[in-house]
Amino acid sequence: xxxxxxxxxxxxxxxxxxxxxxxxxxxxxxxxxxxxxxxxxxxxxxxxxxxxxxxxxxxxxxxxxxxxxxxxxxxxxxxxxxxxxxxxxxxxxxxxxxxxxxxxxxxxxxxxxxxxxxxxxxxxxxxxxxxxxxxxxxxxxxxxxxxxxxxxxxxxxxxxxxxxxxxxxxxxxxxxxxxxxxxxxxxxxxxxxxxxxxxxxxxxxxxxxxxxxxxxxxxxxxxxxxxxxxxxxxxxxxxxxxxxxxxxxxxxxxxxxxxxxxxxxxxxxxxxxxxxxxxxxxxxxxxxxxxxxxxxxxxxxxxxxxxxxxxxxxxxxxxxxxxxxxxxxxxxxxxxxxxxxxxxxxxxxxxxxxxxxxxxxxxxxxxxxxxxxxxxxxxxxxxxxxxxxxxxxxxxxxxxxxxxxxxxxxxxxxxxxxxxxxxxxxxxxxxxxxxxxxxxxxxxxxxxxxxxxxxxxxxxxxxxxxxxxxxxxxxxxxxxxxxxxxxxxxxxxxxxxxxxxxxxxxxxxxxxxxxxxxxxxxxxxx
Ligand SMILES: NC(=O)c1ccc[n+]([C@@H]2O[C@H](COP(=O)([O-])OP(=O)(O)OC[C@H]3O[C@@H](n4cnc5c(N)ncnc54)[C@H](O)[C@@H]3O)[C@@H](O)[C@H]2O)c1
Ligand SMILES: O=C(O)CC[C@@H](O)C(=O)O
Numbered sequence: 001x002x003x004x005x006x007x008x009x010x011x012x013x014x015x016x017x018x019x020x021x022x023x024x025x026x027x028x029x030x031x032x033x034x035x036x037x038x039x040x041x042x043x044x045x046x047x048x049x050x051x052x053x054x055x056x057x058x059x060x061x062x063x064x065x066x067x068x069x070x071x072x073x074x075x076x077x078x079x080x081x082x083x084x085x086x087x088x089x090x091x092x093x094x095x096x097x098x099x100x101x102x103x104x105x106x107x108x109x110x111x112x113x114x115x116x117x118x119x120x121x122x123x124x125x126x127x128x129x130x131x132x133x134x135x136x137x138x139x140x141x142x143x144x145x146x147x148x149x150x151x152x153x154x155x156x157x158x159x160x161x162x163x164x165x166x167x168x169x170x171x172x173x174x175x176x177x178x179x180x181x182x183x184x185x186x187x188x189x190x191x192x193x194x195x196x197x198x199x200x201x202x203x204x205x206x207x208x209x210x211x212x213x214x215x216x217x218x219x220x221x222x223x224x225x226x227x228x229x230x231x232x233x234x235x236x237x238x239x240x241x242x243x244x245x246x247x248x249x250x251x252x253x254x255x256x257x258x259x260x261x262x263x264x265x266x267x268x269x270x271x272x273x274x275x276x277x278x279x280x281x282x283x284x285x286x287x288x289x290x291x292x293x294x295x296x297x298x299x300x301x302x303x304x305x306x307x308x309x310x311x312x313x314x315x316x317x318x319x320x321x322x323x324x325x326x327x328x329x330x331x332x333x334x335x336x337x338x339x340x341x342x343x344x345x346x347x348x349x350x351x352x353x354x355x356x357x358x359x360x361x362x363x364x365x366x367x368x369x370x371x372x373x374x375x376x377x378x379x380x381x382x383x384x385x386x387x388x389x390x391x392x393x394x395x396x397x398x399x400x401x402x403x404x405x406x407x408x409x410x411x412x413x414x415x416x417x418x419x420x421x422x423x424x425x426x427x428x429x430x431x432x433x434x435x436x437x438x439x440x441x442x443x444x445x446x447x448x449x450x451x452x453x454x455x456x457x458x459x460x461x462x463x464x465x466x467x468x469x470x471x472x473x474x475x476x477x478x479x480x481x482x483x484x485x486x487x488x489x490x491x492x493x494x495x496x497x498x499x500x501x502x503x504x505x506x507x508x509x510x511x512x513x514x515x516x517x518x519x520x521x522x523x524x525x526x
Pocket of ligand 1: 074093096097147151206207228230280
């Protein structure tokens with residue numbers, strides 16, 4: 001049974017899913033050296049924001065197949081190091097969207113109405129109504145930095161509260177901003193015009209310290225800023241200074257450069273600063289969502305299935321993935337078969353998506369075909385994560401083509417592989433029940449269900465040849481499960497595919513090629 005290590009507190013709904021397929025050990029709050037010491041035993045890690053999965057941990061995790069982040073941000077995982085090792089990294093891109101958006105809104109209203117300090121004051125026996133006079137957010141301008149999933153939800157709710165919306169996000173269209181009732185502006189305009197600024201961007205080299213002393217100086221003196229995204233996108237020292245000297249009116253933070261926050265000039269501030277301990281995703285609903293979402297993906301990967309939200313392999317919407325899943329298996333099988341037909345190193349691979357597949361997202365199918373192609377050489381070392389990198393490093397030229405008019409089947413995949421001395425092509429499709437069929441080999445129509453052990457021949461279409469091969473196999477005690485012949489013209493060339501119950505015994509292939517009329521014979525195993 002595979003083993004999963006859960007390193008942070010995860011909702012029990014996720015643990016139940018994992019327990020169906022794996023031994024689950026829950027060890028939270030492990031120091032890095034202890035995690036590195038036990039990680040070699042595990043096939044999967046499941047984490048939240050509390051655990052850093054560094055290159056050292058990944059290198060030590062010799063059995064790791066998947067790292068699941070129950071949340072959005074994967075900045076606590078060394079994703080490039082995981083990719084190199086063929087480890088899938090998955091997250092839950094939508095499970096805590098609403099929770100994080102609502103926390104940002106709660107912080108904005110808390111700033112406007114001084115809720116935390118007023119609460120503290122009443123609890124200490126005071127009744128300070130004048131001290132906590134607030135301001136309305138109605139008709140104020142909210143500047144949303146990052147109009148993705150969370151930023152959009154915040155914008156929609158703020159619009160309903162009567163706020164004016166401006167947004168900075170260089171990667172979204174003005175039409176999308178328009179639909180949300182936001183005016184897209186550049187960052188300087190947003191800093192100058194907004195009464196409230198809310199940050200909903202990832203931490204990247206471009207966004208690190210995007211709110212620094214210079215940016216704070218451009219804001220209105222009574223403006224307030226909310227960061228419910230990531231620590232490190234606001235320069236904390238500059239912010240503390242700006243709050244102390246009245247450069248801006250207030251700030252509410254949920255995330256910090258270093259967590260837990262510990263000693264910081266921010267903790268010494270008064271009611272102009274509201275601090276929460278990374279609670280954006282901490283709702284019952286969000287924790288169930290992310291735990292189930294990520295546990296299901298870990299389960300799928302441990303069962304050999306693709307993950308729906310892998311950050312280091314082509315992402316697909318779950319519905320699209322469900323529809324494509326059988327075709328991924330088809331592409332992988334064809335890749336494996338064609339590499340065996342070619343024999344040696346494949347120099348180029350042409351992948352043609354035909355029929356209804358021509359209108360589909362091709363990248364996952366290409367990756368699946370490459371995984372199959374490389375699996376003879378790299379075995380289990382190649383997977384959906386590293387197949388493209390491995391193919392690139394081996395200098396395999398990959399070309400994708402599409403033919404929506406190929407209508408023999410609803411959807412089919414043709415692979416053409418060229419090696420140093422051989423070139424082969426193979427086409428396959430799926431039957432109604434999802435069963436794989438090889439429908440063409442090197443231009444010869446055929447109808448074969450791939451089997452663990454197969455014999456392929458190219459021969460002259462002439463009387464007696466099939467009988468001779470059958471007798472030869474019989475004399476070596478090889479049981480034939482099925483036989484298919486494909487030809488283009490009578491008495492021209494033909495291909496034959498035999499599925500057999502066991503691997504071919506040694507020496508028989510040499511005997512087969514001696515049969516008159518046989519041009520080539522090869523064994524293929526899946
Ligand atoms: N506090 C929490 O507990 C909590 C919970 C969930 C998510 N988050 C964080 O919230 C952030 C947003 O999450 P999301 O799900 O909305 O992500 P998302 O990918 O849907 O949206 C991010 C948006 O930021 C934009 N963006 C990227 N770089 C930018 C830049 N340089 N300038 C302006 N815009 C830029 C993108 O175009 C995108 O629209 C992430 O950092 C995530 O980790 C925090
Ligand atoms: O694990 C958490 O609670 C925080 C999650 C949040 O920061 C995220 O990026 O999804």
